[in-house]
Amino acid sequence: MEEAQGYVLLTGLGLPLLAALILLLLPSSQKMAVRYLSAVIGAILLGLSIYVFLAYQASGNVIQMELQWPWIEHVGFLGENGISLHLGVDGISALLTLLTGIVAFAGTLIAWKLEYRTKDFFILFWVLISGVYGTFFALDLFFFFFFYELAVVPLYLLIGIWGSTRKEYGAMKLTLMLVGGSVGIWIGIFAVVHEAGLGTFDLPTLWEAGRNGALSPEFQKIIFPFFAIGCGVLAGLWPLHTWSPDGHMSAPTSVSMVHAGVLMKLGAFGIIRLGIQILPEGAEFWMPALVVLGTIGALYGAIAALTQRDFKLISGYSSVSHMGYVLIGLGTLHAVGVTGATLQMFSHGVMTALVFLLIGALYDQAHTRDLSDYGGIAKVMPLWVIAYVMAGLANVGLPGLSGFTAEFHIFVGAFHTYPVFGGLAILAAAIAAAYMLRMFGVVFFGPLNPRWSDLKDLSPMETISAVLLILSMLAMGLWWSPFTDRLENTILNLPGVTS
Numbered sequence: 001m002e003e004a005q006g007y008v009l010l011t012g013l014g015l016p017l018l019a020a021l022i023l024l025l026l027p028s029s030q031k032m033a034v035r036y037l038s039a040v041i042g043a044i045l046l047g048l049s050i051y052v053f054l055a056y057q058a059s060g061n062v063i064q065m066e067l068q069w070p071w072i073e074h075v076g077f078l079g080e081n082g083i084s085l086h087l088g089v090d091g092i093s094a095l096l097t098l099l100t101g102i103v104a105f106a107g108t109l110i111a112w113k114l115e116y117r118t119k120d121f122f123i124l125f126w127v128l129i130s131g132v133y134g135t136f137f138a139l140d141l142f143f144f145f146f147f148y149e150l151a152v153v154p155l156y157l158l159i160g161i162w163g164s165t166r167k168e169y170g171a172m173k174l175t176l177m178l179v180g181g182s183v184g185i186w187i188g189i190f191a192v193v194h195e196a197g198l199g200t201f202d203l204p205t206l207w208e209a210g211r212n213g214a215l216s217p218e219f220q221k222i223i224f225p226f227f228a229i230g231c232g233v234l235a236g237l238w239p240l241h242t243w244s245p246d247g248h249m250s251a252p253t254s255v256s257m258v259h260a261g262v263l264m265k266l267g268a269f270g271i272i273r274l275g276i277q278i279l280p281e282g283a284e285f286w287m288p289a290l291v292v293l294g295t296i297g298a299l300y301g302a303i304a305a306l307t308q309r310d311f312k313l314i315s316g317y318s319s320v321s322h323m324g325y326v327l328i329g330l331g332t333l334h335a336v337g338v339t340g341a342t343l344q345m346f347s348h349g350v351m352t353a354l355v356f357l358l359i360g361a362l363y364d365q366a367h368t369r370d371l372s373d374y375g376g377i378a379k380v381m382p383l384w385v386i387a388y389v390m391a392g393l394a395n396v397g398l399p400g401l402s403g404f405t406a407e408f409h410i411f412v413g414a415f416h417t418y419p420v421f422g423g424l425a426i427l428a429a430a431i432a433a434a435y436m437l438r439m440f441g442v443v444f445f446g447p448l449n450p451r452w453s454d455l456k457d458l459s460p461m462e463t464i465s466a467v468l469l470i471l472s473m474l475a476m477g478l479w480w481s482p483f484t485d486r487l488e489n490t491i492l493n494l495p496g497v498t499s
Contacts (some may be wrong), residue, residue, distance in 0.1 A: 005055060008065025009087045012097070013147070015041060016130035018219050020123045031118045038122045042108035042197055045129070049101025056094040058485040061494050063088045063139070063204065083201050086139040091490035092258075092272060092342050093136040095483060096265055099349045102472055104129050106281045107254035107467035110357055113461070114162070114252070124154040128258065134268050141201040144273065148185075151266060152234070153177050155247070155259065163250040164311075170250030177243040181233030183262045185270070188226035191276055195219055198409045205275070210278045211495055224282030227274040228290060235267030236323035238297035245304075245316030247365065253360025256312070256379060259495020260319045261353035265345045267325045272494070276330070280495030294327030295421045295428075301318070302431035306438070311359045311369040314435060318395065321428055322348045326426055329410040335499040338491050339484060340406055346483070347394065347402035347476060354391040354469040358384055361462050365455055369409040371439065376448030380455045385444050387466045388460070392436040394473045397429055402455055402476035405483070 019041040026033055066088040072080040089097065092307075107125070114121055128149065135148025155160025160171035171412075175227055193201060195216075196209040205461040209215055233240045233253055244264070248256055271290075276283045308314045322344065329341025361384060362377075376383040407429060414422030458466060476483055491497055 006087055008048060008052060009065055009089065009133075010054075010067060012045065012052070013087075013133040013137060014131050015045060015048075016133070020126040023119050023123045023126070023391075025355035028032075028117070028119045031115070034114050034119045034176055038108050038126070039112070041126065042105040045133075046101040046105040049097050052089060053098040053486070056089060056091060056486055058091070059409060060489075061092050061367070062490050064489045066090055068139075069456060077213045077261040082199070083142045084140055085143060087137045088139045089137060091486040091488070092269070094486055095264075095342060095346055096136050098270060099265070099346045100129070100132050100262050102468060103240045103258055103349060103353045104132075106353060106357065107261075108259065108361065108470055109461040109465045111252075111254040113459075114254075117161065121158070124158050125254070125258075128154040128158070128263075129237055132262055132266065136269065141193065141203055141206060141274075143201075144203065144270075145182075145185060145189060148270065149182060149268060151263060152182070154357055155251075155255070155263070158255045159247060159251045162252040162255070165247070165249050165250070169413040170246040174247040177233055177240065181240070181267075184226040184230030185274070188223050188274065189228065191219075191223050191226070195223075195460050203277075207277045207495075210280055210312065212285065212453075215279065219283030221285045222281040222282075224275055224279045224286050227279070228271055228286060231267045231274065232290075232293075232327070233267065234264060235271065235327065236264055236297065236301075237267075237439070238293050238300055238320070238322045238324065240333070241301075242324075243299060244320055244321060244429045245313055248316035248319065248356070249310065249312045252363075254354060256356040257353040260315070260356060261349040264319065265349060267370030268323065268330065268341065270343055271327075271330060276494055276496065283497045284333065287333050288332075291328055291331035291414075291418050291421050294324045294331055295424050296324070297321065297327065298324030298425055298428035299431070300324075302428045302435070303427060306431055307436040308496045309371050310370065314371075314439065315355050318355075318432065318435070319348070319352055321432065322352070322395075324428070325407060325410050325425060327358050328414055330423065332413040332417040333496050333498060334413040334417050335419065335488075335491050335497055336409050338494065338497055339487050340409025340411075340413055342487055342491070343402070343409055343476065343483060344406035345408040347473065350469045350472040351391050351394045351403060353468060354387060354473075355395075357462065357465055357469070358388050358391070360401035360423070361453075371442050373476055374443040374449060374452065376444075376446050377455060378444045380452060381449045383457045383463065388444070388446065388469065389440065390470050390473065392440065394477070396433040400477045401473070402473040403475060405480050484490075
């Protein structure tokens with residue numbers, strides 16, 4: 001049964017690559033065939049993601065659905081174990097798999113109306129999605145890095161070709177900064193494999209080496225920053241976050257959804273997988289610094305969003321702020337705080353995907369993202385406004401929505417370990433309420449600007465995607481236990497995490 005479920009994971013990362021291969025063979029003129037194929041693939045992946053999340057047994061082993069295929073047994077200094085395609089999920093990756101399925105399917109529907117080089121777009125899109133699934137499933141350090149890079153590299157073309165508003169600058173800046181972070185990760189990987197002396201890239205084996213003293217405390221303290229900073233770049237770690245708002249502003253709508261909704265979570269997930277689990281003593285030494293940087297990021301992002309006039313820049317800086325909460329939660333090394341960080345990854349993922357969906361729906365008609373150009377659009381786009389208000393209320397942590405569930409756990413964990421920084425994190429949440437309420441007042445209500453009297457409300461595809469994302473926010477906000485129960489065993493088994 002376990003091996004059969006492992007093939008579900010193999011299907012999850014292989015199906016997007018198969019879709020990309022089939023699309024390569026389709027004529028570019030067959031746009032509807034490309035769209036229908038992509039929609040079917042997205043729906044299947046959503047179903048697989050839901051299955052992985054529901055099939056994960058909260059009371060079972062931490063790692064489930066394992067599948068391992070040897071690949072290279074002898075390479076350089078490696079011994080018999082070498083490199084293998086080792087797949088599996090724990091509670092954290094099961095939740096993030098669900099997030100990926102939801103956002104990828106919603107992004108596929110939003111890209112339905114894309115006319116320019118539709119086939120090429122979806123080829124790159126599915127390669128990216130395969131990399132995301134592979135990163136969450138990989139239990140081999142070599143393949144973890146391979147899939148991590150596979151998820152990031154297509155962004156350059158997706159933004160540079162289909163983006164807008166300084167798209168070349170945004171794509172190049174994003175790529176250079178993320179590649180810089182990847183260099184640090186690559187150095188850390190080879191240092192760990194060499195120092196452990198076990199001749200393997202197998203992650204569970206290396207996790208055990210980190211726990212049993214095979215990696216000295218001094219080594220762990222030196223190498224941990226390579227993983228934390230390298231992965232932190234993608235997670236929006238201040239002050240290495242500056243690629244993120246520019247990337248969000250330049251990216252096409254569906255790419256913005258996946259970029260903010262899923263890709264930034266790869267960075268935080270990498271800090272857990274590579275930092276906390278391989279180098280627990282290094283994590284314990286450096287986590288106070290991560291709390292400080294996460295708090296600065298949360299405050300800076302919220303204040304920067306308050307000063308912006310562009311919809312996408314507001315959401316871009318808001319993402320930096322919310323990823324700051326994730327880093328605070330991880331930095332507490334407290335079970336409640338780390339649980340909150342993981343819940344925040346999911347909550348922010350669906351919430352920000354919805355926000356970028358709605359911004360794109362408005363921009364496609366109005367061709368401006370400046371708040372001062374709008375006013376009273378609730379009169380002509382009521383569904384759009386309702387959906388945006390739901391996303392905004394999740395953003396500020398209204399009870400009953402996913403943002404409250406996540407932030408409540410983060411604040412409890414922060415006050416238990418670093419009360420001052422817990423208070424500053426709540427201040428950042430208050431500032432978030434200020435910029436959201438300002439947006440509601442300026443854009444949604446008041447007299448209608450006659451310029452926008454012909455705006456159309458959400459299309460059927462946009463409505464389906466928005467409903468899916470809103471239901472996800474409500475599910476976590478109203479019924480915590482399916483999420484927290486699946487995380488509990490995994491998080492309590494993370495080295496260095498206290499309860």
